[in-house]
Amino acid sequence: MGPHHMMPRDTDAVRDVTLAEGTSRRVWAFARPYQTTIAVFLAAILVAALLALVPPLVVRAILDDAIPDGDRGLILWLAGLAVLSALADAGLQILQRWCSASIGEGLIADLRIALYAKVQRLPIAFFTRTPTGAITSRLTNDVVGAQSALTSTLGSVVSNVIVLITTLVTMLALEWRLTVLSLVVLPLFIVPAKRVGRRLQSISRQQMTHNATMNTQMTERFNVSGALLVKLFGDERRELDTFSTQADAVRSAGVRAAMLGRVFFVALGLVAAVGTAAIYGLGALLVVDGDITSGTLVALAALVTRVYQPLTGLTNARVDLMTSMVSFERVFEVLDAPEPIVDRPGAVDLVACTGRVTLDSVVFRYPAASASAVATMEQQAIPGADPDRDVLTGMSLDIAPGETVAIVGASGAGKSTMVSLIPRLYDVTSGSVKVDGADVRDLTLTSLRAAIGVVAQDPHLFHTSIADNLRFARPSATESELVEACRAARIHDTIAALPDGYDTVVGERGYRLSGGEKQRLAIARLLLKDPAIMILDEATSHLDNDNEAHVQAALDAALHGRTAIVIAHRLTTVRSADRIAVLDGGRIAEIGTHEELAAANGVYAAQLRAGELLSQPS
Ligand SMILES: Nc1ncnc2c1ncn2[C@@H]1O[C@H](COP(=O)(O)OP(=O)(O)OP(=O)(O)O)[C@@H](O)[C@H]1O
Ligand SMILES: [Mg+2]
Known part of the structure; x- marks a missing residue:
């Protein structure tokens, strides 16, 4: 070639x-x-x-x-x-x-x-x-x-x-x-x-x-x-x-x-x-x-x-x-490109979200590239890569307000896919996703997304100061609110030690924060947003003991009083969850507390024994 x-x-x-x-x-x-x-x-x-x-x-x-x-x-x-x-x-x-x-x-x-x-x-x-x-x-x-x-x-x-x-x-x-x-x-x-x-x-x-x-x-x-x-x-x-x-x-x-x-x-x-x-x-x-x-x-x-x-x-x-x-x-x-994910006519605002999240027989398949919006742009990238299988095959799950549910499952099981349906990054193929009992497709996107906070595996920071990055979640936040959020997320001391403090420019071309620091900053950003529902896609990489303890403390602060869905790779996170859902074959294979599942002799117990599912804190 x-x-x-x-x-x-x-x-x-x-x-x-x-x-x-x-x-x-x-x-x-x-x-x-x-x-x-x-x-x-x-x-x-x-x-x-x-x-x-x-x-x-x-x-x-x-x-x-x-x-x-x-x-x-x-x-x-x-x-x-x-x-x-x-x-x-x-x-x-x-x-x-x-x-x-x-x-x-x-x-x-x-x-x-x-x-x-x-x-x-x-x-x-x-x-x-x-x-x-x-x-x-x-x-x-x-x-x-x-x-x-x-x-x-x-x-x-x-x-x-x-x-x-x-x-x-x-x-x-x-x-x-x-x-x-x-x-x-x-x-x-x-x-x-x-x-x-x-x-x-x-x-x-x-x-x-x-x-x-x-x-x-x-x-x-x-x-x-x-x-x-x-x-x-x-x-x-x-x-x-x-x-x-x-x-x-x-x-x-x-x-x-x-x-x-x-x-x-x-x-x-x-x-x-x-x-x-x-x-x-x-x-x-x-x-x-x-x-x-x-x-x-x-x-x-x-x-x-x-x-x-x-x-x-x-x-x-x-x-x-x-x-x-x-x-x-x-x-x-x-x-002229179609806009599949927009407010439906008559969509209502999600007000005073309590944080109940319900997945009802959700089937999901990624949209085909052939159904692409702008053919001359997208097809350059993927020649005929149409997904031919459902990633989620009938998933049902009900999460009560304030509950923390850990999601575990093999790589590629569909964990990230599943949580992306809640803020409507994608729409279900069939079935429904509900927040506070309302189908997310009947809610306005702005109100829905305001109620949901996401910390991604590798959080993105814009090329601007730390303060501006934090204020992206809440432009009206005062200096002391920023500091408060950063203290809760255990990142304030790190920021305060930087020469320019909160004015330090970060992002790809700025000061490079470590993976753990970045995740804590993302948690602080989420605390400022103060959503009712929080989704955390935990980093797969090992954190050292020190960082791990910091992130865990930041998480505890973030999870308090909210509905939380945590895609977990670490045993400590899983253990502190109210329930654990095991994803397998595009559906929930098992659900229960750590003790229940460990005793149940199912997928979770087997994989726990084999050390496949989770990493112990180092
Ligand atoms: N944008 C996409 N288009 C088509 N298929 C996708 C897309 N994103 C993910 N997939 C496929 O969907 C399946 C589930 O992916 P997903 O990212 O949900 O896995 P995961 O459980 O989060 O895995 P990991 O633990 O490695 O993050 C995988 O087979 C993946 O290849
Ligand atoms: Mg993932």
């Missing part, structure tokens, strides 16, 4: 799909808030186009009227008019740029905000399948590509149409035969444009895909865990090769797009040059014959370039539009 084997599947398959119906209508929907600015923009373009007619007509008037008459006053007046129109044009150009920048940047911001809001609402299943780089790529590259459809293209289409019409009308008034002649070459502009547009569209799709793949590799490798893995296991040269392949693909697509665009542009320029030359030649003959004045010829010669320029511009705009629609479509694809 070549250096490509590490790369996600190529998405050439989506490359040549034609644009979805209605894309342009939706683009207009995004432009609507800028109606006024767009109107000003177009008005400025219109006035500028009319002003541009002034200089050729001034020249004609000077040559044909003012000079032969020797009218100095008229000459000065005409020259002043030209200066005024230049001044006005300068002002209009600045106004136009302001408008187009406001529309363009506004649109970029709108699209980004819409995408961010959307991605936030997508289920966790989306994030488990989609590389971060693919997401950021849509929010950066594609958004910028998309807005250019509206700003540069809209501006250029309108200004070119106006310039074309006004110029043609003026030319027709001056000399209709030459004007008609100048339009003979028109089909040469229109016919090839569509084909070139198609080609560029397909190149642009490839470019966006390669960009996303490149982004994915960067975000995956250039974080602490990824970089560590590459250093310890990877081959840096191989990594670079893979990256270069993508970078080269972006380059060659870029060169192809540039060349195709330029060859087309130059060809149009050539046609225009021939057309202009024809006007000069034939016009000069007409002057010799005395049909037109030389002033008219000069004016026509100046005007005719203003026919071919906008024609070239319009043709290019069409090509540009086709390309940037590709980006719009990729943005819409994300905006």
Whole structure:
């Protein structure tokens, strides 16, 4: 295998799909808030186009009227008019740029905000399948590509149409035969444009895909865990090769797009040059014959370039539009992704949660990748990895308010899966999960999640101060509340000993807390949140005796007065639980106190004897 084997599947398959119906209508929907600015923009373009007619007509008037008459006053007046129109044009150009920048940047911001809001609402299943780089790529590259459809293209289409019409009308008034002649070459502009547009569209799709793949590799490798893995296991040269392949693909697509665009542009320029030359030649003959004045010829010669320029511009705009629609479509694809886990209509708030948790014949299977929300992003990661089995096969469990239940079971038994159903990270396939007797799908997500606190196996901290990380759970927490929570979680002394105390920046790129410290900080964060139900996914790794005692004390503080579900790997935790549930074959195989189960001679007793289930404190 070549250096490509590490790369996600190529998405050439989506490359040549034609644009979805209605894309342009939706683009207009995004432009609507800028109606006024767009109107000003177009008005400025219109006035500028009319002003541009002034200089050729001034020249004609000077040559044909003012000079032969020797009218100095008229000459000065005409020259002043030209200066005024230049001044006005300068002002209009600045106004136009302001408008187009406001529309363009506004649109970029709108699209980004819409995408961010959307991605936030997508289920966790989306994030488990989609590389971060693919997401950021849509929010950066594609958004910028998309807005250019509206700003540069809209501006250029309108200004070119106006310039074309006004110029043609003026030319027709001056000399209709030459004007008609100048339009003979028109089909040469229109016919090839569509084909070139198609080609560029397909190149642009490839470019966006390669960009996303490149982004994915960067975000995956250039974080602490990824970089560590590459250093310890990877081959840096191989990594670079893979990256270069993508970078080269972006380059060659870029060169192809540039060349195709330029060859087309130059060809149009050539046609225009021939057309202009024809006007000069034939016009000069007409002057010799005395049909037109030389002033008219000069004016026509100046005007005719203003026919071919906008024609070239319009043709290019069409090509540009086709390309940037590709980006719009990729943005819409994300905006259209289904949101399976949202508040159902009429969902009610969970108020004054007592903490009863009930699982009723829960069957659960992870959502299939083929049912993915955004195909072009997710399928890059997992080619056809559809789960074909139920992880939970009919699990029932009732946990009373204030009770602590320890969950034990072999690795892969479904412990983490089971607890992820309670805050609705996933929805059950059948059966139901209830909190305080209400199906979690009938409760509002905000109130449900406010009632549940989770400490994960490897808790995540954001790259910010310890205080800010803690306040993520409760933004209004005072300094003394932070300290109180940290004291209860047995982490205050550690934090106080740091040079910057609570202002120490932590997270991947900050001060690195140890595993046990991190878990205690996560417990402090949970205490600040003060949920009725607490879920703890205990770290599998051994903690030393000292840390273990600290974590246990922190836990005792956290569990007090709450319903707790603890995925336990240590005998001390299991022993202190009110009941122990043993997971096997996707259901609860046994449930009872440690003493009951140890005496029962079932799975628990057998595995306890074999030392498979739990680790003794070292
Ligand atoms: N996002 C996912 N998509 C598909 N299958 C998954 C996903 N997460 C877990 N699984 C599968 O579900 C099964 C249960 O996984 P789970 O994480 O619940 O196990 P666990 O009991 O928590 O194990 P451990 O003790 O090792 O943490 C495993 O077979 C796993 O491969
Ligand atoms: Mg687990």
